[in-house]
Amino acid sequence: MRTSSSLRRIAPVVLLSLVACGRGEMPIDPEGVARYGAFRYEEGATVNMTGGGSASAISTAAVVLPPAGGAAAPQPGVAEPEPQGGAGPRGKKGAKYEVIEVTDGGTLKITCKVTSMPDQAEIPFNKDKEGCGHPGMKNERAVVDPATMGLANCVVWLVDISKGKDFEGELAEKGRTVILDQKGCQYVPHVSLVRTGSKLAVKNSDPVQHNVKSFLNNRATLQFNLMSSSNSLLDPSDETTLSKSGNYLLFCDIHFWMTGYIRAVAHPYHAVTGADGVATLTKVPAGTYKVGCWHEGMVLKVVQAGAEVTGYEPSADFEEAPQDVTVTAGGTSEVTFSINPR
Numbered sequence: 095m096r097t098s099s100s101l102r103r104i105a106p107v108v109l110l111s112l113v114a115c116g117r118g119e120m121p122i123d124p125e126g127v128a129r130y131g132a133f134r135y136e137e138g139a140t141v142n143m144t145g146g147g148s149a150s151a152i153s154t155a156a157v158v159l160p161p162a163g164g165a166a167a168p169q170p171g172v173a174e175p176e177p178q179g180g181a182g183p184r185g186k187k188g189a190k191y192e193v194i195e196v197t198d199g200g201t202l203k204i205t206c207k208v209t210s211m212p213d214q215a216e217i218p219f220n221k222d223k224e225g226c227g228h229p230g231m232k233n234e235r236a237v238v239d240p241a242t243m244g245l246a247n248c249v250v251w252l253v254d255i256s257k258g259k260d261f262e263g264e265l266a267e268k269g270r271t272v273i274l275d276q277k278g279c280q281y282v283p284h285v286s287l288v289r290t291g292s293k294l295a296v297k298n299s300d301p302v303q304h305n306v307k308s309f310l311n312n313r314a315t316l317q318f319n320l321m322s323s324s325n326s327l328l329d330p331s332d333e334t335t336l337s338k339s340g341n342y343l344l345f346c347d348i349h350f351w352m353t354g355y356i357r358a359v360a361h362p363y364h365a366v367t368g369a370d371g372v373a374t375l376t377k378v379p380a381g382t383y384k385v386g387c388w389h390e391g392m393v394l395k396v397v398q399a400g401a402e403v404t405g406y407e408p409s410a411d412f413e414e415a416p417q418d419v420t421v422t423a424g425g426t427s428e429v430t431f432s433i434n435p436r
């Protein structure tokens with residue numbers, strides 16, 4: 095079932111206008127490094143978004159910035175200095191990526207591991223328990239293979255590559271439509287890569303309504319805010335075209351535990367670690383590079399008022415310090431990020 099375009103936007107009557115207060119504004123990295131900071135998401139609180147224009151939310155929902163310190167207080171993973179070489183998803187600052195034929199490329203195997211097991215307790219749903227379709231939700235932010243301690247859903251990339259292969263496989267198609275599904279009140283996929291310029295078709299496989307809201311790189315930059323009716327598919331639109339490189343945070347104003355991330359990338363040397371914590375980059379031109387590593391943050395704290403679950407508090411996303419690696423023609427190089435759970 096497709097909903098008409100007029101239904102794509104949330105009815106204004108249920109919206110609250112958000113005050114662009116300017117307080118607590120997070121810096122927007124010009125290269126699109128993604129840092130959302132920790133945030134708290136619960137019902138009944140005053141809507142308080144970071145500054146930079148207007149945004150909208152369903153009236154019952156709120157993003158509450160960490161209090162304390164007010165406006166200019168640095169937030170974990172947000173206001174820290176740019177790590178050395180951390181030029182972000184678009185690669186070397188100011189550089190335009192050049193496609194060349196790579197005839198003597200090497201392979202780079204990147205492993206993300208946790209140094210200890212993060213909390214993997216089930217997260218209780220606080221609404222739509224039936225409609226969300228499964229009894230116990232694991233914290234999607236901490237997917238770890240206990241055998242290897244490999245950490246899934248890390249985005250890894252070559253920070254400073256300026257030329258190399260063209261996009262391959264699914265990403266070869268410019269302006270591709272990518273389906274973002276909402277299933278079991280979770281985003282599927284939870285963390286994904288798309289080529290910059292791809293369009294999202296938002297699907298809802300659940301018997302309950304969702305609202306999908308997206309911010310680019312930080313919570314001051316609202317990209318879209320769409321109502322997604324049960325069992326529906328929204329056609330892609332200008333709004334859901336990911337025309338800028340960077341990290342798109344997804345979340346739902348109805349089910350506050352729902353978060354997801356899409357990294358839109360301008361060159362093909364990016365990957366997401368799988369269930370074993372490993373990602374592989376192929377056809378890397380021989381040379382020395384910096385390897386970046388981003389993760390959404392592993393903690394999803396349950397906010398309670400007595401026995402009642404009132405909200406959820408994801409930890410801050412973070413980047414590890416980039417690592418140097420040398421790739422040789424025909425060889426396989428390896429990089430391992432050992433990450434402290436946080």
Ligand SMILES: [Cu+2]
Nearest residue numbers: 304346348349
């Ligand atoms: Cu939802």
